[in-house]
Amino acid sequence: MRTTMRAEIICIGTELLLGHVVNTNAAFLGRELALLGYDLHHTSVVGDNAARLAEVLQTALTRSSLVITTGGLGPTLDDLTKKTVADVLGRPMVHDAATTQSIRDFFGSRPYGANQETQAWFPEGATVLVNHHGTAPGCAVTADNGALLLLFPGPPGEMQPMFQDMALPILEKQVGASIVSFMVRTFGQGEGDAALKLGSLCENANPSTATYLGAHHEVFARVTAKAATRNEARELALPTVEEAKKRLGDVVYGVNVDSLEQVVVGLLRERGEEVATAESCTGGMLAMRITDIPGSSAVFRTGLVTYANETKTRLLGVPEDMLAAHGAVSPEVARCMAEGVRRSASSTYGIGITGIAGPDGGTEEKPVGLVYLALATPEGTFVCRMAPAGIYRGRNYVRERSVGLALDMLRRYLEHKPVPETFTC
């Protein structure tokens, strides 16, 4: 029943089973294995129990060519993965001197328990996978029937870089190919629209193209190519990446970048320009996202959260009679906020956001979810009206979409692309 390219994941830990920890490793491994071309049919979670782990391991080894475990590699009594694997494989545990040395180096002159040194024992025949982000090393070991086992520690911050650095070369060897991926990131369209625009690209097998829902309700297109070497895979993928960018159009804000705010901060830095913010309903979230980027102090000096009308007047010069005539949630006030903060902070650009995040405060004329955004530039001010398409999706959704749209308006302006006047969220 064993198929050459069938993989299986076993996550070990009572804390996973009882839900004290959400299993992000399984999701990570699922994505990585799919990219490599493995068929993944089963993911199991078992507690810290040797008998049940042995049972699950035995079943896995009879039906899969690759079995990946996470968890149970630490120095405590609960950590039984390596010993159980050795028992199932019918191998003794052997000592690895290099690992003992690296544990000693890690602790230096600090005292540590003898149990730490259990981490230097592995099933016979195993290759040690070094852990640069913690103390528990993993290992790779091939069963007598040819199935490959990879053992990783449980913390995602250790497991995931170890997979990339240590396991990927081993798996690429098993698969006989290198895999390269590009993430084309967009703001301001739904996943269905993105798939429609990508069209035939999504039907190709190599390079393959698929849509993903990312953080902050953004949609990404991932282009993946497989070839004999990384360079060949990259060369194979690039024309499709370019075609995907062309088909998706202005909504693309970057490829293999970390975030929209990273792109905006980078564009401003290149130009030696600055932005200042004046926020009402988003309450500081825009300033927070800009200042998430290390080095943002070069492009951002001032953010104002003018939550009350009085503060809009005092700090931004929004006239009281404008607030009375149009209300705080109006294109006039958004414009006045953006221009006011640009002027008072002596920044190149100013952004103003005013809206109704809800759940209360909506009227028939100005429903919950209505937000006006303004971008003041040396060439004039752009105002955009953001309104909900259908149901109200909560306070946080309205705030997140507003902040994304504000960043995207500035990104579009800096890239000489049209800044929208309306936006449906």
Added chain:
Amino acid sequence: MRTTMRAEIICIGTELLLGHVVNTNAAFLGRELALLGYDLHHTSVVGDNAARLAEVLQTALTRSSLVITTGGLGPTLDDLTKKTVADVLGRPMVHDAATTQSIRDFFGSRPYGANQETQAWFPEGATVLVNHHGTAPGCAVTADNGALLLLFPGPPGEMQPMFQDMALPILEKQVGASIVSFMVRTFGQGEGDAALKLGSLCENANPSTATYLGAHHEVFARVTAKAATRNEARELALPTVEEAKKRLGDVVYGVNVDSLEQVVVGLLRERGEEVATAESCTGGMLAMRITDIPGSSAVFRTGLVTYANETKTRLLGVPEDMLAAHGAVSPEVARCMAEGVRRSASSTYGIGITGIAGPDGGTEEKPVGLVYLALATPEGTFVCRMAPAGIYRGRNYVRERSVGLALDMLRRYLEHKPVPETFTC
């Protein structure tokens, strides 16, 4: 091998297996089943494949008294859970007229596909579990061997409230008891310290007490009691909740509340008081968390993000020579920021935060992670020095801990508890 209180979770969906979605349902169910007293030994994830699902279901029904599935209940071809369960149980599918009616009511005059009505078919003998948050209903069905199956839709926003509203009463009946939990939330101590303080409480079985790591690096103690009725369970739990609060001390900010910011906004509202914020390294995150709370406009009018020294001087009146003498990251500047924003916003309280979020900008004297926080009140100003205990845990960690500490300083002041002068994070 079937034990009376053994439970098993089967999550169905290729999107889970391939990691496009993280399995938060399994974590949620793991916690709920543990509270009810079930032994959970296995959680499995299978793709949208009838043969593999049938295999997993058959194994589960032989060893568990409760089998919960999530996913595969929608109107598309992939959604095969109910049919597969019926086949495994040897039952026909039967039609439920009430469900058809509620689907018709949901769509009203809008057109919908005939496939929607497949949602009204269930394995014979099933009790329908109504879905108030989506269209796909779930069901409860008892196998011939007495095992109970609960079928839920996959989206956590539908599954989790359905579990609470529909399944809990059924399970409490199977268990023969009602369960009530209280979450005692703390800020400013580690999980190990909390467990040490709770001591013997953590050894009791009913009410049971356990520590949890919550959002924003907070530690919670969950007290759970089991009794014949909800009222009896509540009465049984309350003395332990009080004892837990007493043992944990001033770090407790609330029981069964949503967040620290919710408590602070509530305390300010009760007193008709206001807070204004001046942030440097946290870049608006404090204002954002306060304004996350609906109705926060009653207690918050003004937030300033004074990221540059020039802005600290212009908006807060921080003297240039103070910045030159002590540096922006100093107790003097934090105090001046808090007092400056309190004065200019005419607020009851002012908070100032200045620090080094990193990864760059640290020196030997002022390392990355060093933050000064100040709380200006009508009775004077409190200043707290926050410093890292060991390794630098990233920019976001420093920012989150600073914002939590700022909120907790105000919470402590409003509750007449000592405001700390130093804080190790």
